[in-house]
Amino acid sequence: MDLKGLLKKNNSKIVFLVADGLGGIPHPDFGYKTELEYASTPNLDDLAGKSILGLTIPVDHGITPGSGPAHLSLFGYNPIEHEIGRGALEAYGVGFIMTEKDIAARANFGTSDRDGILTDRRAGRIPTEESRKIVERIGEKVKEIEDVEIILKPGKEHRFVLILRGEGLSDKLTDTDPQKDGLKPLELQPLSPEAEKTVRVVKEFLKRAQEVIKDEPKANTILLRGFSRKPEIEPFEEKFGLKPLALANYPMYKGLTRILGMDTPDLGDNFEDLIKYYKEHFAEYDYFYIHYKYTDKAGEDGDFLKKVRYIEELDSLIPEILSTNPDVFVVTADHSTPSYWKQHSWHPNPTLIYSKYGGADDRSKFTEKECKYGYLGLIYAYHLMPVVLANAGRLKKYGA
Template identity: 35%
Template sequence: MRKRQGILIISDGLGDRPIKALGGLTPLEYANTPNLDRLAREGCTGNVYPIAPGIPVGTDVGHMEIFGCDSNKYYPGRGPLEALSGGIEIREGDVAFRGNFGTIDEEYTVIDRRAGRIQDGTRELAEALSGMKLKDGTTVLVKELTQHRVAVVLRGKELSAAIVPTDVGTANEGAKLVIPCPEDPACKEAAKTAENLWEFTLNAMEILKNHPVNQERVRNGLLPANVIITRGPGQLSTIPSTARQLGIRALCIAGDITVGGIARLVGFDYYVQDSFTGGFNTDIMGKARKAVDSIKEGYDWVIVHIKGTDLAGHDNQPLEKVRIIEEIDGMAGYIMDHISGEQCYIAFTADHSTPCEARDHTGDGVPTIIWGGDVRRDKTEKAGETFFMEGALQNLKARDIFTIQMDLMGFTKKRGA
């Protein structure tokens, strides 16, 4: 089978619902998008479910599915993903948590789950804790993430992620830290892991209390980061390499390190540079140029991720979402100008919907386009959730869209003969 290439543009959280302030249109429908409209007119379209109708997903699960990986089978939990995105090379058997630097009082009451939204000094605090040895020989790895966030990994023998960790949850600030316990008291590995986590938590409190970063914060009237609060325990299952299974060389270009972490997990290369921020102000045209260059270098599949549409959804800023969509449209135009549709398909999708008025992820289908020389065209004339309801891809799932792209590119294997 003849091989071709593909570029996939992912607009995070793109999907939306009719918004009164936009005259009953969605941001994608309201935006001026000549290039996305052309992709829609000349390609096939639909609203596509990340997993199944009405099921909302996180960025991590959404991207696993877009990358052709069955999240139901292989999703390792948020802890391992955060650890991976923080650059910790987690191994089989490790138990990883996501966590926050927080503030507690002497009776372990949680004063603030985010230590006054601490930004500076978390690297020093994490370094002061990372490498800690526990009594049974388990090692603890700690790595700061963005803002108050942190990844914690227990590396030792016979550990289990089936435990209740220390976090009290957002709704329960003012409660005491949870003392970890196994989900099933009969599970020795989980009991041991819970003890390890508590030992680490207490040790960390001792070290953090007197750390210069915290002394400085207290002097400045800020809440000290005197505890690490953990949640989302998980172990890495053996995730199959999509890249190896299909024999594709793929690159993911993204400012968002969670997306980059997922890409690496399924065997794709990951590219980020300082100007690719994963924020509102990312260097969209820089990403477009990198995508085109990577196709010319010979990558089979290049993924470009833009986070801003999701952030605008969470913040209920429809016009900001419109603005970012128009920037993405410019990116699509640049890409179309610099590649040949005969040799390289272009697809456009989202990992989930983040409707502005919902301010959170929902289970709506996400607007999706596949475009290229010999793609069967449907009758859609314009980009938008409403228009795509009559498209050929309507009601398919993210993993179907992955497979369809791979089939167009010539990387699927025939069943039977």
């Protein structure tokens, strides 16, 4: 439903705290509990007794989402109707503004053995500074292929961005990242005839880049995914009548919020810096998105106890976030990343909405099971924004 005719202005403040990959599944090594159930979370549990709870589906039942569509859904956009490629997200995340001549791809350094089999598709999460130096070396050696300019932008840890700039390029080509260790990188293929030039250029780039990195102990392989053009999408402020501030440490998330027109400062690597900036600029905005990445990283690494510790760390920061007295406070996730599964999953996200007008479910814990019994029920994540706007008093009555 288009909400534009129902939007109204007031001075209410909305805060979305997004714990990336928060949800889990029962782990047999830890009493068949999820990480949320195992963790000590007194502040989240206290909120659970004062909030409405539920579970959100990022895309659709049984569909495992990438971070891009999962966040797009959280921001109130149907991710099936609005598709933004991972490459564009990464490009905007590192501050690169694309033109109509550009094709961007998310790149990973990985580690392969002598037979070309991936042993670690994240190259041990090599330090950002080490990765940046390797990217610069490749960039010095590979600047142009045919009539296409090659632009490389370093990201965090093992990540970087490949941008192709030229005429006659297409984003209709397959990924080389198999998304799993123990396999060889996938063969690049065109998905339409107009992509043949792009495939040819990318293959040549990979060939030349491989010569540069072949002796690297960890970053000896490049994996590519999410080839995409410059996106076109309605700005968040125009869609919901909210002046937004987006606070994240990782480029991909900053890329999406910049594409949506949110103010997105670069604040370094520490989550505490995000909280500090949020408190200092609370008076200037209506909507605040605060992203917490560490739960997702621990889940992908299959480290149950580390994910528990990160959940407990986030819980300890809840009082500081609430010290600004927002009118609506939402705690949720973009997707689930169970440590037992070691990757994104299709499981719904535990969610709470705390506001003086929202009511309360009177549950004792903030967990997946408790959220299952909440007032919100099981809803699509992109239906969350209307509920939040209503709790903030920002929607008029519909009809006579």
